[in-house]
Amino acid sequence: MLTNEMINMLQAGRKNGWLMEPEAKGLFAAAGLPVPRFAWAGDLKEGLRCAAEIGYPLVAKVVSPDVVHKSEVGGVAVGIADDRQLQAFYEKVSGLAGFAGLLLEEMVSGTELIVGAKIDYQFGLIILLGIGGTSVEIYRDVAMRMAPLTSEDVYSMLHELKGGQLLSGYRGREAISKEKLVRVLVDFAALVQAMVPYIESIDLNPLLCSGKDCVIADARIMLGEVFVKTGGADPSFAGERM
Amino acid sequence: MNLSALFAPRSVAVIGVSAGNDRHPANVIFTKNLLRYPVRTYAVNVKGGSLDGEQVFPSVSAIPDSIDLAVIAVRAEYVPAVLAECIAAAVKSAIIISGGFAEAGHDELQDHLVRLAEGAAFPFVGPNCLGVYSPGVVDTFFLPTERMVQPAAGDVAVVSQSGGILVDLLVKFAREGVGISSAISIGNKAYIRELQLLEYLDADPRTGVMVFYVEGFGRNEGRAFVQRAAKCRKPVIVLKAGKTSEGSAAVSSHTASLAGDYQVFASVLAQHGIIEARNELELVSYCEALSCYPHTVIKGRVGIISGSGGHGAMAVDSCVAAGLFVPRFTEAVQQSLRDSLSENIRTIASVVNPVDLTGSAVENDFIAAVDAFCEITDIDSILLLLLPYLPGISSDLGARLSKVYRRHGKPLVAYVPHIEKYRMLIDGFELNRVPVASSIESAVLMTHVLRRCRLC
Numbered sequence: 001m002l003t004n005e006m007i008n009m010l011q012a013g014r015k016n017g018w019l020m021e022p023e024a025k026g027l028f029a030a031a032g033l034p035v036p037r038f039a040w041a042g043d044l045k046e047g048l049r050c051a052a053e054i055g056y057p058l059v060a061k062v063v064s065p066d067v068v069h070k071s072e073v074g075g076v077a078v079g080i081a082d083d084r085q086l087q088a089f090y091e092k093v094s095g096l097a098g099f100a101g102l103l104l105e106e107m108v109s110g111t112e113l114i115v116g117a118k119i120d121y122q123f124g125l126i127i128l129l130g131i132g133g134t135s136v137e138i139y140r141d142v143a144m145r146m147a148p149l150t151s152e153d154v155y156s157m158l159h160e161l162k163g164g165q166l167l168s169g170y171r172g173r174e175a176i177s178k179e180k181l182v183r184v185l186v187d188f189a190a191l192v193q194a195m196v197p198y199i200e201s202i203d204l205n206p207l208l209c210s211g212k213d214c215v216i217a218d219a220r221i222m223l224g225e226v227f228v229k230t231g232g233a234d235p236s237f238a239g240e241r242m
Numbered sequence: 243m244n245l246s247a248l249f250a251p252r253s254v255a256v257i258g259v260s261a262g263n264d265r266h267p268a269n270v271i272f273t274k275n276l277l278r279y280p281v282r283t284y285a286v287n288v289k290g291g292s293l294d295g296e297q298v299f300p301s302v303s304a305i306p307d308s309i310d311l312a313v314i315a316v317r318a319e320y321v322p323a324v325l326a327e328c329i330a331a332a333v334k335s336a337i338i339i340s341g342g343f344a345e346a347g348h349d350e351l352q353d354h355l356v357r358l359a360e361g362a363a364f365p366f367v368g369p370n371c372l373g374v375y376s377p378g379v380v381d382t383f384f385l386p387t388e389r390m391v392q393p394a395a396g397d398v399a400v401v402s403q404s405g406g407i408l409v410d411l412l413v414k415f416a417r418e419g420v421g422i423s424s425a426i427s428i429g430n431k432a433y434i435r436e437l438q439l440l441e442y443l444d445a446d447p448r449t450g451v452m453v454f455y456v457e458g459f460g461r462n463e464g465r466a467f468v469q470r471a472a473k474c475r476k477p478v479i480v481l482k483a484g485k486t487s488e489g490s491a492a493v494s495s496h497t498a499s500l501a502g503d504y505q506v507f508a509s510v511l512a513q514h515g516i517i518e519a520r521n522e523l524e525l526v527s528y529c530e531a532l533s534c535y536p537h538t539v540i541k542g543r544v545g546i547i548s549g550s551g552g553h554g555a556m557a558v559d560s561c562v563a564a565g566l567f568v569p570r571f572t573e574a575v576q577q578s579l580r581d582s583l584s585e586n587i588r589t590i591a592s593v594v595n596p597v598d599l600t601g602s603a604v605e606n607d608f609i610a611a612v613d614a615f616c617e618i619t620d621i622d623s624i625l626l627l628l629l630p631y632l633p634g635i636s637s638d639l640g641a642r643l644s645k646v647y648r649r650h651g652k653p654l655v656a657y658v659p660h661i662e663k664y665r666m667l668i669d670g671f672e673l674n675r676v677p678v679a680s681s682i683e684s685a686v687l688m689t690h691v692l693r694r695c696r697l698c
Contacts, residue, residue, distance in 0.1 A: 122465070144509040
């Protein structure tokens with residue numbers, strides 16, 4: 001299920017131990033999962049050209065192997081309206097440790113969910129769904145299932161979330177498309193199943209869901225220790241054991 | 243691999259008895275099986291000789307009988323040779339009591355045992371364990387008979403990584419009247435593990451409910467276990483303790499931080515229809531209820547009967563906290579309930595649900611109320627809070643109410659304070675396979691578990 005292109009993308013992440021956001025999004029896009037239109041610009045000149053293609057307003061984020069939590073270092077700007085603002089953002093972040101360019105992408109809105117995957121020592125691949133946002137680790141409103149995942153599993157996860165009402169149009173908010181969410185989660189779980197020998201965990205945080213769509217607004221893939229060291233799939237996760 | 247020789251051996255060799263130390267584990271095991279169990283029991287020590295007038299054989303191969311089960315209690319370094327000898331002598335299974343293997347850092351010695359067993363498809367339990375206790379069949383626990391508390395024979399099988407927890411659970415089971423089919427301590431679980439025992443017990447006609455006390459699974463071992471357990475028709479209950487040390491991932495992602503070992507464990511159990519008991523009270527309550535009602539699945543709408551308004555109110559609180567429903571009865575139902583009661587309480591009883599028959603109720607009022615509850619379609623189980631000191635009831639009430647249950651089949655759970663004075667009342671229920679809790683909280687847990695819900 002993993003193409004050579006995807007395996008090459010995973011290989012490219014080995015030097016850092018993880019796939020940075022544009023790398024992770026590239027992989028998910030290749031697998032047919034929904035990501036915003038995005039571009040990875042190495043310098044300001046390229047950035048301005050990409051911005052013209054995507055169109056303002058847009059989101060700009062710093063790309064750096066040394067920055068795992070971008071917003072904590074001021075590395076995210078939402079609603080960049082023109083070239084001047086983009087240049088100002090570039091000047092602010094280009095001095096950050098390990099600066100490796102800008103990620104520019106179209107604006108997406110919706111309710112913030114977190115979707116994750118983790119290789120559990122005892123149970124293998126675990127898929128997580130929760131109410132997202134910056135306070136995710138405070139409320140810890142998440143549901144987990146052992147993969148593989150059916151659409152019934154996803155519905156029961158939604159049912160399990162305390163904040164599930166927020167997704168069904170609470171107090172005039174737009175209800176999210178549960179069908180789209182189920183589709184994304186089942187596809188994501190199937191993709192990650194094939195990635196098990198290579199990874200340790202994955203965050204899609206947030207996955208932005210609206211009445212029409214669910215889009216991966218941020219993503220990172222933490223690679224497995226054996227894969228990072230050897231470049232080969234972790235043999236202890238041979239296919240038939242999963 | 244056939245495990246029946248482990249659980250129902252007809253002949254046992256106890257290897258490593260001591261000529262000079264009567265408290266040696268092997269001596270305790272030898273003596274109790276020789277004197278108290280129908281199994282043919284032989285003592286083995288390389289020095290030969292005799293023990294309490296019984297011949298001691300110098301090796302297992304010297305015994306003039308075919309041996310179903312060898313209980314090995316020699317020093318760790320001698321165990322591989324003894325195990326090899328058992329295999330060569332066509333012994334059918336072994337329990338290795340001895341410690342001093344992986345738990346003491348001697349992984350290589352333990353791996354040696356596994357290689358021997360794998361080569362011969364020879365089932366062994368342990369090392370570093372108590373082995374098997376099957377009431378009326380065999381008992382390899384090296385605990386003196388007079389101090390062991392043994393629950394009655396029943397249909398709950400218990401598998402435990404910890405021998406200490408297992409023995410303690412048996413004490414609790416005995417106190418609460420939970421009967422067991424077999425109890426097995428698997429220690430280091432070098433070869434026979436939870437998964438094989440799950441398969442064996444699922445097919446074992448004496449077992450109706452399976453309990454596993456788990457400290458941790460090996461890599462991906464949990465996955466195989468839950469997938470197999472999901473296929474069992476018998477209830478599977480797991481009590482989880484401790485954390486795995488290998489499972490720690492660098493907490494660089496939110497997912498790794500949110501999906502801690504225990505959270506994953508609990509979610510995966512629920513996903514596969516395995517009942518998680520979070521503590522001892524839950525475990526004992528679930529075992530008793532499921533042992534009585536192994537195939538009953540209710541929706542969780544409870545009717546409550548008591549002789550005290552306070553008991554009814556406390557039970558409602560516990561029910562709601564557990565996610566159970568206590569529906570208010572319709573006017574018509576209330577009227578027919580009231581009509582069924584004796585004249586002296588008809589006007590003072592509360593019949594809304596919970597039903598409070600008051601302290602003036604007599605025996606027939608309880609019977610009439612349970613009888614009526616069996617016909618009410620708004621509820622699918624009955625919670626009966628019985629106060630044995632009410633003047634109007636007798637010690638036969640348990641048995642009489644159980645007969646009502648037998649007629650209708652709607653599950654009934656009773657609460658009666660567990661003290662010796664009320665034993666006859668409790669026995670009246672338990673002999674008729676109606677579970678009796680020793681607290682309101684436990685009675686609600688017994689009702690809750692009958693939902694058998696995967697995720698609720």
